[in-house]
Amino acid sequence: MSVTAPARTTEVMITYPAPSLWRLTVVELRKMADTRAGAWLLAITVLLAAAVVVVVTTAGEATDLTFPALLAPTLLPAAVLLPVLGVLSVTGEWSHRTTLTTYALVPRRMRVTAAKVLAALALAALAYAACLAATAAALPFADAGADPWRIPAQFLGRTGLFLVVNVLLGVAFGLALMNSALAVVLYFVLPIGWSILGELVTALHRPAEWLDLSVTSGLLLEPVMTGRDWARLGTSAAVWIVAPFVLGLLRLHRREVK
Amino acid sequence: MIEVAHLTKRYGAQLAVDDVSFTCEPGTVTGFLGPNGAGKSTTMRMICGLTPPTGGHATVAGRPYRRLPNPGREVGLLLDASAQHPGRTGRETLALAAQLLGVPESRVGDLLALVDLPASAARKRVGAYSLGMRQRLGLAQALLGEPRALILDEPANGLDPEGIFWMRGLLRDFADRGGTVLLSSHLLREVEAVADRLVMIGNGRILAQGAKDELLAGAGTRVRALDPGALHRALAAAGLAHTPAGGGALLVDADAEAVGRAAAAAGLVLLELGSRGAHGLEEMFLSLTTTPEGTAR
Numbered sequence: 373m374s375v376t377a378p379a380r381t382t383e384v385m386i387t388y389p390a391p392s393l394w395r396l397t398v399v400e401l402r403k404m405a406d407t408r409a410g411a412w413l414l415a416i417t418v419l420l421a422a423a424v425v426v427v428v429t430t431a432g433e434a435t436d437l438t439f440p441a442l443l444a445p446t447l448l449p450a451a452v453l454l455p456v457l458g459v460l461s462v463t464g465e466w467s468h469r470t471t472l473t474t475y476a477l478v479p480r481r482m483r484v485t486a487a488k489v490l491a492a493l494a495l496a497a498l499a500y501a502a503c504l505a506a507t508a509a510a511l512p513f514a515d516a517g518a519d520p521w522r523i524p525a526q527f528l529g530r531t532g533l534f535l536v537v538n539v540l541l542g543v544a545f546g547l548a549l550m551n552s553a554l555a556v557v558l559y560f561v562l563p564i565g566w567s568i569l570g571e572l573v574t575a576l577h578r579p580a581e582w583l584d585l586s587v588t589s590g591l592l593l594e595p596v597m598t599g600r601d602w603a604r605l606g607t608s609a610a611v612w613i614v615a616p617f618v619l620g621l622l623r624l625h626r627r628e629v630k
Numbered sequence: 631m632i633e634v635a636h637l638t639k640r641y642g643a644q645l646a647v648d649d650v651s652f653t654c655e656p657g658t659v660t661g662f663l664g665p666n667g668a669g670k671s672t673t674m675r676m677i678c679g680l681t682p683p684t685g686g687h688a689t690v691a692g693r694p695y696r697r698l699p700n701p702g703r704e705v706g707l708l709l710d711a712s713a714q715h716p717g718r719t720g721r722e723t724l725a726l727a728a729q730l731l732g733v734p735e736s737r738v739g740d741l742l743a744l745v746d747l748p749a750s751a752a753r754k755r756v757g758a759y760s761l762g763m764r765q766r767l768g769l770a771q772a773l774l775g776e777p778r779a780l781i782l783d784e785p786a787n788g789l790d791p792e793g794i795f796w797m798r799g800l801l802r803d804f805a806d807r808g809g810t811v812l813l814s815s816h817l818l819r820e821v822e823a824v825a826d827r828l829v830m831i832g833n834g835r836i837l838a839q840g841a842k843d844e845l846l847a848g849a850g851t852r853v854r855a856l857d858p859g860a861l862h863r864a865l866a867a868a869g870l871a872h873t874p875a876g877g878g879a880l881l882v883d884a885d886a887e888a889v890g891r892a893a894a895a896a897g898l899v900l901l902e903l904g905s906r907g908a909h910g911l912e913e914m915f916l917s918l919t920t921t922p923e924g925t926a927r
Contacts, residue, residue, distance in 0.1 A: 388775075390699035391730055399729050406726070407717035408755065469713035472680065473771070476707050477730050479679050479696040629680035 391478065396487035401494055404461050413457050417499070420449035425506050429514040436517030440527050443507045444593045450499040451535055455542025458492040459555045462546030462620075471629045481624050485547065492543050496535040527595070534592040537609060541585065544613045547620025550627075562586075562612075585612045631656055632705075632779055632812055636686035637676050639669070639834075646672045648834040649686070654812045654827075656778070659805045661821030661842070662814040663915065664831035670814040671709070673831070674783050677812075678707060690779060702731045705779040706772030711764040711788070716757030720747060720767050723756060724774060731775040741770040746796070761788025769797070779810040786820050798824040818912045822846075830915060837915075849911045851886045854879040854902035855893060864896035865889070881906065 391399075404410045424445050429437065462485075465471045478484050511520055542559060549555040563586030570580040580587065585608040591601045632654040639647040647669040654660045664670050675681040677688040679696035687694065691704045698704050714723055724738040742752050745766040756764065765788055772780055780801070786794050801824055805811050815821045821828070822842060829839040838845060855861035858878045865872050865882060870892060875881040879902060882889045886905055893900050906913075 388700035388703035388732070391732060395729065395732070399726060402726060402729070406719075406722050407715055409717055464715065468715045469710065470715050472709050472713040473707075473727065475680060476678055476709070477702045477727065479698070479701060626682075628675075628682065630675070 390480075393483065393487060393490070396478065396483060397490040397494065400461065400484075400487045400491035404457050404491060404495060407464070409460065409464075410457060413453055413460075417449050417453045418502070420453070421446055421503060421506060424449060425510045429510045435515045437511070437514040438517050438520045439507060439511055439523050440531075440595075441517075442511060442514065443503060443531060446503045446507050447500070447531055447535060447593075450496075450503060451538045454492075454495060454499055454535070455538045455545075455559060456556055457495065458488075458539050458542030459546040459559060460552055461488050461492065462543060463550055463552040463555050466550045467552050469630070475629050482621065485621065485624065489540070489543055492539045493536060496539040497532075500532050500535050530592040530597065534589055537585070537589045537592070537605075537613070540613050540617075544616040544620065547624065548616035550620070550623065582607045583611055584608065631692065631810055632660075632677065632688070632690050632781070634673070634677060634686075634688045637673055637683050637688055638685035639672050639676060639681065640684040645834050647676065647683075650831065650834070650836055651686075652829045652836070652839055654779070654810050656808050656810045657805055658826040659801055659811040659813065659821075659824050660827045660829060661818075661825030662812055662829050662831065663816070663818055663821060664814070665816050668816075668831045669834040670816075670831060671783050674709060674781055674812070674814065677781060678705075678709070680709075700731065700775075702727070702775040702777065704775075704777055705781060706775060706777040708765070708768040708772045708780075708782045708785055710783065711761065711768040711785075714756045714764060714767065717755055719753055719755050720759065720763075721752040723767060724752075724770055727771050727774050733775060737774060741773055744773070744800075745770040762790060762793055765789055766793075769800075778808070780804060780812070782811070782813040784814055784816070786815060786817075794820065818915060822911075828911075846911055847885055847905060849906040849909075849913075851882045851884060851889045852879055852902065852904055852906050853882055853889050853893070853900065856899040856901060860896060860898055861893060864892050864898060868892035868895070 405414055425442070428442055428445055465474055474484060475481055514520075542555075545555040545559050546552075549558065563584065566580050566584040566586065570576050570584070582588070582604050588601075588605040588608040591597055591605060594601075634653070635651050637647055637650045638645070650669070650673055652660070662670050662673070672681060676683045677690065677695060678701075679694065689695075690698065690701070695701055695705070718726075721738060721742065724741060725735055728735050728738055742749070747763065747766050747770065751759075751763060756767065759767065765785055769782070769785060772782065782801075785797060789797060801811050801813065805826070813821060813825075825842050827840065828842050828845050830837045852875055853861065854877070858880070861880060862872070865880065868888070868891075870882050870884045870888060872880045872882040886903055890900070890903055893903075
C-alpha cells in the first residue's frame, strides 16, 4: 500500500511481464482461424485457389501458359477473401463484444491493433507462399509457352504487394467502421460503385483512375508498371487505406469498451 | 486491493456514476449492490480502464489498471458472461486467454474441472452455451491468470441455486486465501451470504457502505409486546425512535439489546424481538433506490 515499503513486508511483489508483440500476433492469427466463420473463410479461399489453378491449367484455351500468367489468377481468391478476414479480425471483436476481454487483458489498444495488422500480413504471406507453391506444382501439367519458368523478380514483389494492399484495406475498413456488416459490404460495393459511376459519369473517369483502388491495385498484376501507375496506386491507397486507418486508430483510442 | 476514489461518469446531461469511492481489502468479499442501471457496471468498467471516467480514479494492486503490464495476472475479470465469440469453443476461448496471459495451457483443463464444465461441453461452441455455462466459463477465464483480485459483474445471473451455492464457496475460499473480491448484484440476498462488506449504489451515488454485520444491525429491531401501548410508552421513555410495523409490532431504530432492556425495565411481556437483518436492509435499499428516474440506464 504505502510508497515506502517497510522491511517487514513479507509479501513478494511479482511484476508479470506484458505479452510481447510476437505473442499478441500469434494470438491474433489464432483468433482468425479458430472461429467457425474464420475456418470456413480460410477453407473456401484454399478451395477456390485450387479450383482456379486446376481450371486454368486444364482448360483448352490456356495455351502458352507461363508462371506469371498462372500466378495472377491464383492469387485472386486470396486477394478478395483475406481482406474479409482482416475486416472481421477487427470488427468481430466489437460485434461479439470480445473487446471486453481483449482490451481488459491488453489495455494498450494500439498494441492490439499492431498485432492485428501483423497477423493479417502474416496471413497474406502464408497465402502468397501457398499460391506460389500451387502455381509451381501445376505448371508442368499445363500447355506451357516458351520459357514458362522465367519469373521476373519485380513481378513477384508486385504480386505480393497486391495481396498486402488488399489485406490492409480490409483491416483499415474494419478499424474505421467497427461494424462487420458495414465494413464487408462497403469493401465489396465500393469498387462496383466506382465502375458503375465511372461508366455513367464521364466527369468521374479521371478521378476514378486515381482513386479507384480496385483498378489501381490491379496495376500491380500488369506486366509493366510506370511511374504514373505507382503514383495512382499511392494516391488511392492514401485515401482508402491510410486515411481510414488513422481515423480508426483515433476512434479506438477514445472509444468506450462495453 | 482495489481502491476507487471519486469516480464519476457523465453521459451528456446524465450522471451515470457520481463521486463513488470505496476500498476492497485483501481477504474480503465486497458486495456491490444496486438496482439495474444504478451505475455498477459503469463503475466496474472504469476500474478496469475500459470506460474513461469523467472524474476520479481507481487503482488495482496499487496501480491504475491500464498501467498493469499483464493485468490478467493481477485481477480476474468477469464483466459480461455473454460477451464471448459464439463461434469459438469454450476450451479454445480459455486457451486463447492462457496464451495471452502467458500461463501454461494445462491450466485450461484444471480450470474447466474447477468450474465443472465437462470436456464434452468445453468442445462445444460458446454459442450453444446456456447463460449459466457462460458464467462458469467466464469465471474460469477470470481465474486463469492466478490473480489476487476478482471483479465480477452479476456472476450469479443464470446460475441455478446449486450453482450459486457453489460459486459462493469458491469466492469465500478465494478471499480466505487472501484474495480480494468485488462482486456486483441487484439482489441483496445473493451477496449477503458471501460478502463481508457491502457498497450500495442507486442512481450513480453511494447510498450506504460498510461492514455487512454493521449494516445489518443498523437496519433496526422488530419488537412485539403483549401490550402494544405499554411498549410504545416504554420505548418513548427510553428515547428510542420507533415506527409501527404492522401486526402490532414496532420497528425500533436501535439494537435488540437496547430494546430488550427498555422492555424489561417496564416489566413487559415480549412476544417477538429480533434484528430486522437482511429484511430491513432490503427495505432500506428499496426505499432509497426507488425514485421516479430509477429506470434510467
